[in-house]
Amino acid sequence: MKTKYIDLIEQTFDFPQKEFKLDKNNKLQFHGIDLSKVIAQYGAPLKFTYLPKISENINNAKTWFANAMEKHNYAGNYNYCYCTKSSHFQHVLHEALKNDIHIETSSAFDIDIVENLKAQGKITDEAFVISNGFKRDQYVKNIGRLINNGHKNCIPIIDNYEEISLLSEEIQGNYNIGIRIASEEEPKFEFYTSRLGIGYKNIVPFYNRDIKDNPRVTLKMLHFFINTGIRDTAYYWNELLKCMKVYINLKKVCPSLDSLNIGGGFPIKNSLAFDYDYEYMIDEIIQQIKQTCDEAGVAVPNIFTEFGSFTVGESGGAIYEVLYQKQQNDREKWNMINSSFITTMPDTWAINKRFIMLPINGWQKEYERVLLGGLTCDSDDYYNSEQHMNAIYLPKFSKEKPLYIGFFNTGAYQETIGGFGGLQHCLIPQPKHVLIDRDEEGNIVTTLFSEQQTSEKLLSLLGYNFEINKAMTSMPEKIDLSEVLSSYNQ
Template sequence: MNTKYFDLIDQTYHFPQPEFKLEEESLHFHDINLMDLILEYGAPLKFTYLPKISENIQRAKKWFNNAIEKHNYNGSYRYCYCTKSSHFKHVLHEALQNDIHIETSSAFDIDIVENLKAEGKINNQTFVICNGFKRDQYIQNISRLINNGHENCIPVIDNYEELSLLSENISGDFKVGIRIASEEEPKFEFYTSRLGIGYKNIVPFYEEQIKNNDKVELKMLHFFINTGIRDNAYYWNELVKCLKVYTKLKKICPSLDSLNIGGGFPIKNSLAFEYDYQYMIDEIINQINSTCEEADVPVPNIFTEFGSFTVGESGGAIYEVLYQKQQNDREKWNMINSSFITTLPDTWAINKRFIMMAINRWNDEYERVLLGGLTCDSDDYYNSEQHMNAIYLPKFKKDKPLYIGFFNTGAYQETIGGFGGLQHCLIPSPKHILIDKDEDGNITHKLFSPQQTSEQLLGILGYGDASIGDKTKSKRKQLVEK
């Protein structure tokens, strides 16, 4: 009878997979022996495998270049990285090795752009696409960047007041884009995105505020669907509506030459994940090509803003199962030595699914379990709703440590979880490891940040010198002795 954990994975999925394989009962991720990482650094830990960032960027570039060649498309393609997915320096430095551009969403992003310029990672020819609702500091920072000569900074107009605010602060001519407020999916809680300007109002807005403004040049129309790029009637319908606006606007605005189709490529969230990226890109390019040909307007240059797709599959988190609680005749709770709420907040906030597997003990028998975090919060768990299927792991044994890994967690989790700040129930942030390859292709790794200490958390909370706690204990002891 096939009762081993390996048998379960082998008969349920195609295994091994390009990034996952098993060697000597230990799971390897991109040829990284995860048990070696655990033995050196301990658990819990998070890691970022930097080469995966470049790999995904190059994959997307290849798909778009294939589609452009296949459909004889006369426009160019530019890949932008959506910085809000992960602002870390190591992520930006890896991504920028691949001749890409940047999309920003808030004021402090511009400070990062200026830092990257000072280091020579980008220059004035790098496109900086400024999205988001802009007020005060963001306007000031964008204006400073443009005034200092960054000619390819394109603020994307999100509301009717932004253009005049930018004009007041930018000394010379500048380029802009306009964001379309797309219609949300029928099952969504509201009808229209809060971001951008409505389909019917784009052309009137151009004619009233941009057409006769010698200082402003409209270069880009921005289109983004909240649910991402998916092969369904909703996505294709919204794309067609966007293209109708583009062709109508292009006929009265010769300077318009770019269409930003945003981001939204899905990333692998289970071992059964399937998505035909090349097909989707082929269809998008074909739709744009045919629509522009029918309207007799030149095709636009294509921009994308991939965030999760860029960095998501580079990240992972490893935990140890500390204890098992049998709460009733059916439910076994495996308690991990960290918290899902603090380290993988999307698992409880939006029921996001990640790949989860045991790191070791693949030759042991398996059992069905639930996973619980350390906080005293009923929402700190991971179960079949998030995981797509029931969760099975090697049977818990006190004398045989069990480690589990969550993979493709590299986008948003650190920023949403408040990296370096307060954590729910004061559960410390785990240590973070950076993994790379040297010039010879050998795996290297180093500690990026150690696990949070009580002194750091107390300092944030205003308790100042953590030694105060020790002094208080000493004073209490003296009183007891008296």
């Protein structure tokens, strides 16, 4: 009878897979990385980023678009932009920018990051900087500064009718812009139209009224994005067709319009059963854009994408140790991890997002059905079948031998939403973060990016003076506190 964990996985999924396999000791490897060695060196809990996966996904997408454009004799070109809000870390941007890509920004401080990268020589004036989002004063000032300092390929995407006048006050000379379409949402949404951008029917009148006769402003790009991402659904294709109608009508009155930004939204692998045909979707998008333009007699646009999760998501992971098992009733066993889901993977708590979860060791042991619980005292700090897509099975827990589990493809948004370096729920410390790369010979190289949070850092954020606190904990039973405070203040 097949009752081992490895039997369960092999009977349920195609295994091993490209990124997941077992070594000769029956321990899990991720892209050939011996995770047990990483645990032995750095301990658990820990977060990690496998940098080569970022470049791999970028180049996959560039190849798919190049092949589709060649197949359909598409006259426009393709520009891959990285959506920085997915992960702003320097190591992520440095890896992504090795691959001749462009940048999409969302807020004022993004521009400071761009300027920092330019100072390091990672970005040149030739790179496009697509500035999305609702633009408050500082964002407008920073965009103006970037353009005034020579970065003419910065294209602010107009989100509302007032932004052109605000930008014109800050920018010296002429500049290019794009317009974002306020797409219509799926029927299941609580609202009909995205809060971002300008409505379909209002874009051409807006151009004729505020842009056409403005000698300083040139419209170059139409921006299209829907929340559900790029998926093979009637809803997506219908919205893309409506977008193309706007592009064609706008192109007929605006000869300078030459680019279509289809945003981001490629899904990433969230299960060993994940099945998404990226090449088919890209081929179909290029074909439909070309066909629609040819029928209308207008030139096809250059294509921009803004992939965030697709760029960085599959590079990240988290490893926890199962500390203890609690049998709460006759059916439910809780495996308690040595961290918190709310703080380290907030999307599991906020939007029931699914990630790949596999044990690092114990694959030859019998399996059992469990629930996973985090350390905080919040009743929502758990990971169960609702997030996981089906029941959670893990190797049987034993106190004698630690069980380690990994969550994979967690590289997008989790650090920024979780408040990296800041306060954590119940003051559960943020775990170590390890960067994993390969040298020129292909050997694994690991670097500690950040240590686990200390009480000093957390108390400092909360306004406590740790030196006084330390002095108080080491005091004898009878002491005049005023003397300690007086001495410290001096």
